[in-house]
Amino acid sequence: MIKLRHVPLSVLLVGLLTACGARAAAEPGGPETLELRYQGSAGAVTFPEFAEELGYLGPVKLKWIGNTISGPQDIQAAATGQTDFGGAFNGAIVKLAAAKAPIKAVIGYYGSDKDSYIGYFVADGSPIKGPRDLIGKKIGVNTLGAHLEAVLKEYLKRGGLTPDEIKQVELVVVPPVNTEQALRQGQIDVAALSGILRDKALRRGGIRPLFKDVDLFGPFTAGSVVLTERFIERNPNTTKKFVEAFAKAVEWTQTHSREEVVAKAKEIIAKRKRSEDTTAIEFWKSSGVANKGGVIDTREFQTWVDWLEREGEIKKGQVRAEDLFTNAYNPFGGTR
Numbered sequence: 021m022i023k024l025r026h027v028p029l030s031v032l033l034v035g036l037l038t039a040c041g042a043r044a045a046a047e048p049g050g051p052e053t054l055e056l057r058y059q060g061s062a063g064a065v066t067f068p069e070f071a072e073e074l075g076y077l078g079p080v081k082l083k084w085i086g087n088t089i090s091g092p093q094d095i096q097a098a099a100t101g102q103t104d105f106g107g108a109f110n111g112a113i114v115k116l117a118a119a120k121a122p123i124k125a126v127i128g129y130y131g132s133d134k135d136s137y138i139g140y141f142v143a144d145g146s147p148i149k150g151p152r153d154l155i156g157k158k159i160g161v162n163t164l165g166a167h168l169e170a171v172l173k174e175y176l177k178r179g180g181l182t183p184d185e186i187k188q189v190e191l192v193v194v195p196p197v198n199t200e201q202a203l204r205q206g207q208i209d210v211a212a213l214s215g216i217l218r219d220k221a222l223r224r225g226g227i228r229p230l231f232k233d234v235d236l237f238g239p240f241t242a243g244s245v246v247l248t249e250r251f252i253e254r255n256p257n258t259t260k261k262f263v264e265a266f267a268k269a270v271e272w273t274q275t276h277s278r279e280e281v282v283a284k285a286k287e288i289i290a291k292r293k294r295s296e297d298t299t300a301i302e303f304w305k306s307s308g309v310a311n312k313g314g315v316i317d318t319r320e321f322q323t324w325v326d327w328l329e330r331e332g333e334i335k336k337g338q339v340r341a342e343d344l345f346t347n348a349y350n351p352f353g354g355t356r
Contacts (some may be wrong), residue, residue: 151179
């Protein structure tokens with residue numbers, strides 16, 4: 021079953037109080053907070069980083085405090101006040117909300133389409149052909165309790181496996197940059213790969229797709245960025261500025277050529293001077309965000325609310341999809 025560590029209420033309260041410190045703006049009516057702490061991704065550029073570079077975010081500035089490879093960890097960091105915002109798979113957001121974390125999704129930031137998808141790959145000579153062949157096998161994922169695990173278990177369920185049989189499929193947490201190597205060395209039987217790492221692995225050859233998340237769900241926005249409700253309440257102008265800038269950055273990548281996006285990403289990586297390799301950026305194709313400017317659709321949460329209820333991970337009616345997000349700050353999304 022999908023697991024997401026509960027965050028103690030005492031930790032949440034301490035973190036939230038810390039997060040709402042006195043980083044006040046000098047301009048009356050302007051952003052209440054002029055600095056937003058966040059976690060990045062090595063060798064990649066996030067939408068807030070695009071927004072800052074494109075001039076959409078000013079006068080608010082970003083403060084990078086490190087990198088993350090896990091959505092659940094990223095939104096927990098936001099919930100506990102270690103960062104001001106974080107992003108994760110929508111199912112992980114549902115779980116954290118069910119654990120009473122006072123968070124609100126404000127914009128979609130990644131998804132799956134024909135160019136950007138999660139693929140589950142096996143070696144060319146592997147005997148694995150379908151869901152039942154995965155019983156007793158090891159599947160490499162970036163983290164537990166998130167997109168990769170949820171999609172895999174939906175695939176197994178649709179393939180007719182019983183809950184007991186699904187438990188026999190072993191999930192192995194592997195850093196994304198090491199997943200391809202682990203598959204080729206036989207340490208795992210299936211590798212979940214996406215984006216640049218997927219395309220580089222396919223270019224090298226010797227692997228084949230078993231299935232893709234878009235095979236199961238079609239094109240969809242899979243993950244959202246969250247803020248705490250307390251942050252939104254105390255920083256309405258900053259929230260509006262942040263989401264507007266984020267949405268404009270999403271829309272910019274949706275309306276500009278791949279070459280323009282790649283060139284801008286390379287500029288950003290070079291400027292931040294974190295000793296990163298930019299060659300992987302050449303493989304960027306799309307963010308997979310389904311709606312203009314990252315507008316959130318209710319079904320992008322309802323799908324996972326329903327799934328988690330069926331799995332017994334949350335109680336029926338415990339979480340309402342429409343309570344998990346807002347498009348009120350998104351210039352492309354109306355007032356909800």
